[in-house]
Every structure is written in structure tokens, then in C-alpha cells.
Amino acid sequence: MTTTDLDISLVVPLYNESESVGEFCDAILPVLERTKLSFEILCINDGSTDNTLDLLVEKKKKIPQIKIINFSRNFGKDAAVSAGIDFAIGRCAIPIDSDLQDPPELIVDMVQKWQEGNDVVWAKRIDRSEDSIAKRMTANWFYRIYNLLSDLELPENVGDFRLMDRKVLEALKNFPERRRFIKGLFAFVGFRSAVVEYKRSKRRRGVSKWSYWKLWNYAVSGITSFSTFPLRISAYIGMFVTLLAFVRGLWIFLRVIFCGIDLPGYASTMVVLLFLGGIQLMSLGIIGEYIGSIYSETKRRPIYIVRDVIS
Ligand code: UDP
Ligand code: MG
Numbered sequence: 001m002t003t004t005d006l007d008i009s010l011v012v013p014l015y016n017e018s019e020s021v022g023e024f025c026d027a028i029l030p031v032l033e034r035t036k037l038s039f040e041i042l043c044i045n046d047g048s049t050d051n052t053l054d055l056l057v058e059k060k061k062k063i064p065q066i067k068i069i070n071f072s073r074n075f076g077k078d079a080a081v082s083a084g085i086d087f088a089i090g091r092c093a094i095p096i097d098s099d100l101q102d103p104p105e106l107i108v109d110m111v112q113k114w115q116e117g118n119d120v121v122w123a124k125r126i127d128r129s130e131d132s133i134a135k136r137m138t139a140n141w142f143y144r145i146y147n148l149l150s151d152l153e154l155p156e157n158v159g160d161f162r163l164m165d166r167k168v169l170e171a172l173k174n175f176p177e178r179r180r181f182i183k184g185l186f187a188f189v190g191f192r193s194a195v196v197e198y199k200r201s202k203r204r205r206g207v208s209k210w211s212y213w214k215l216w217n218y219a220v221s222g223i224t225s226f227s228t229f230p231l232r233i234s235a236y237i238g239m240f241v242t243l244l245a246f247v248r249g250l251w252i253f254l255r256v257i258f259c260g261i262d263l264p265g266y267a268s269t270m271v272v273l274l275f276l277g278g279i280q281l282m283s284l285g286i287i288g289e290y291i292g293s294i295y296s297e298t299k300r301r302p303i304y305i306v307r308d309v310i311s
Contacts, residue, residue: 007037008111011084011095013077014056015046021055024098025063031104032065035111041066042084047074057310068310078182079304081160085169087309093169095160099203102161109196110163119191121163122155127199138212142219150227154187158195167191178296178303181222188226224289231290234283241279245272 010028014021025041032039043066045053053070060066069083081095092114096102102123110121143156160182164172171189210218224230 005038006040006090007092008032008035008039008107009084009088009090009093010039010041010107011081011088011093012041012043012098013046013080013084013095014043014048014052014098015074015077015080016048016050016052017098018048018050018052018055020099021052021059024100025059025066027100028096028104029063031107034108037111039065040088040090042069042087043067044069044080044083045071046077046080047071060310070307070310072305072307075304077160081182083304083306085164085172088169090166092163092165094163097159097161101200101203102159103198106161106196106198107163113194113196114163114165116194117192118194119165119168120186120193122158122193122195123161124155124195124197125157125159125200126197138215142222146219146223146227149223149229150184154183158183162186165191176300177225178299178301181218181225184222184226220289221293224293228290230286234279234286237279238283241276 010032012024017024028041032041041063043056045056045068053068056066056068060068067087069087071080071083084095085093092111094107094110096104096107106123110123113121139157143154146154168189168191171191172185175185
């Protein structure tokens with residue numbers, strides 16, 4: 001089958017989703033049929049350790065449009081979505097979470113906006129009231145800091161749920177980087193985009209695979225993969241501290257000249273020592289973060305490894 005024969009490729013990453021699989025397939029099918037377009041459902045089993053795969057195989061018997069890409073282990077959601085984009089043969093692709101947090105009904109509107117000539121159709125969350133206050137606040141800060149540091153404007157409150165035209169998919173495939181901060185890549189490739197709005201609901205079954213530590217790491221690699229500003233921060237702090245030290249030195253010198261030798265200041269010495277030590281460690285950490293990226297990029301390892309494909 002050539003690419004143009006099929007209209008929609010749905011990309012579904014799944015990691016230990018045995019509780020959601022059935023409900024998801026039952027919800028998605030009528031929506032896709034409503035678009036009156038041809039479609040495939042690419043299920044990427046991201047190294048699930050439960051019986052997600054068996055359930056998918058079982059579902060495939062009833063829904064022949066399901067194709068299963070089975071990873072050799074867990075590679076993370078971004079890798080799973082990347083694999084979906086690589087394997088998709090549709091004229092457009094739509095990544096969607098399997099926990100029904102991305103409302104399937106929205107696909108109809110997205111497809112309509114796509115047929116009107118948009119290359120990317122974002123699903124934008126207008127209400128995050130179901131997320132905890134802490135999560136909403138940290139998300140908010142992240143976007144603020146990100147947009148401040150990076151040259152690219154990151155669209156706020158959009159997730160991985162969006163429609164991408166074939167043109168966009170081909171552009172994305174040309175990015176060789178391993179550390180894929182997909183939202184940033186999107187801002188980078190541009191294209192004509194439209195937005196459909198929705199209210200994000202609670203996860204129906206199972207638990208979120210995102211711990212705060214994972215989210216923090218995601219934010220850090222998001223910032224460092226699109227901005228070198230943090231590298232410059234250490235230089236600015238360094239300059240500022242040097243200036244301070246110079247002024248203080250001058251002051252001590254003048255005091256010695258006019259008032260004689262001062263008492264040995266243990267406290268002030270310690271303060272300066274610790275302060276500088278802290279700044280040096282922080283700067284090293286920032287530089288280390290970038291060197292870490294260089295290291296993982298230069299290894300050129302694959303983003304994911306496919307164990308088998310059931311199509
Ligand atoms: N997921 C995945 N690999 C992972 C973690 C998650 O494929 O390592 C999938 C998961 O099965 C779900 C989607 O990514 O379909 C979103 O995961 P989750 O609901 O845990 O994230 P959240 O909604 O909290 O952002
Ligand atoms: Mg979720």
C-alpha cells in the first residue's frame with residue numbers, strides 16, 4: 001500500500017495499559033468510522049510487563065485496522081510516538097494517549113480542520129482543573145521559564161494530542177537527535193496550524209507513569225535541548241561575584257590603610273568560600289548537563305528497538 005491510500009494513522013503508545021486497552025479501542029472505533037475516512041490504529045507496546053500485548057492481539061482479531069509494534073523494552077512515550085510516526089503510512093497521523101485523557105471525539109473536529117488545509121491541528125487544553133494544583137503550577141512555570149530562555153515560542157497547554165499532515169511527518173523524520181523534546185521540535189518545524197479546544201479529563205483507569213522526578217527531567221532536557229542560555233547564566237553569575245569581590249577587596253584594603261589590621265574574620269571567609277563553592281558546583285552541573293547531551297547524541301544509538309510487528 002502506498003502512503004496516499006490511507007487517510008489517518010492513529011498512533012497509540014501503550015505501557016502497562018491492560019486496564020485501559022479495551023475501553024480505549026471501543027471508544028475510538030466509532031469516532032474513526034464517523035470521519036468516513038480510511039484509517040489504521042498503530043499500537044506501540046512500549047515494553048509493557050503486564051498483559052497489554054495479549055489484549056491487543058485479542059482486539060486485533062475484531063478490529064483488523066489495528067497494527068501492533070512491539071518494543072524490545074520500555075523506551076518511554078516520546079520514543080513510542082517517534083516509532084509511530086516512522087511506521088505510519090496515512091496521509092496524516094494523530095498520536096493519542098490510551099487512557100482516554102485525550103477525548104477521541106475531538107478527532108472529528110481535528111480532521112475537519114485538516115481538510116480545510118491546516119498542516120498541524122493542536123488539541124489545546126482550556127481547563128486543567130482535574131490536574132492537581134501543584135502540577136498546574138509547575139506546568140505554568142515551565143512554560144514561562146522555557147519561553148523566556150529559548151528562542152522558540154512553545155505553544156502552551158498543548159500535549160502530544162494533535163493531528164499532523166504527511167508533510168510534517170516527513171519533516172520530523174529528518175531530525176536525527178536522540179533526545180527528542182517533541183514539543184520543541186514542533187515549534188521548530190513550523191507549518192500552518194490550527195487549534196481545537198478541549199477539557200482534559202481524569203485518567204479513567206490505571207495510574208499515570210509520570211512521577212515528579214520524571215517531569216523534572218523532562219523539563220530540564222526540554223530546556224537544554226533548545227537553549228544555551230543556562231550555559232551563559234554561570235558566566236553572568238561569575239562576573240557579578242567577581243565584581244562584588246573586587247569592591248569588597250578594595251574596601252578591606254582601604255580599611256587596613258586607614259584603620260590598621262582588622263581582626264581575622266573567620267565568618268566572612270567561610271561565607272565567601274561556601275558561596276563560591278556553590279556557584280562553581282552549579283556551573284559545573286549546567287555544563288555537565290550539556291556535555292551529557294553531547295555524549296548521548298554522539299553515540300547515535302537508536303531511539304527505540306522493535307521486537308516484532310504484527311500487522
Ligand atoms: N506511555 C508509554 N511509555 C511510557 C510511559 C507512558 O508508552 O514509558 C504511554 C501510556 O501508556 C499512555 C501515554 O503514554 O498511553 C500517557 O501516559 P500517562 O497517562 O502515564 O501520562 P500523563 O497522562 O500523566 O501525561
Ligand atoms: Mg494520562
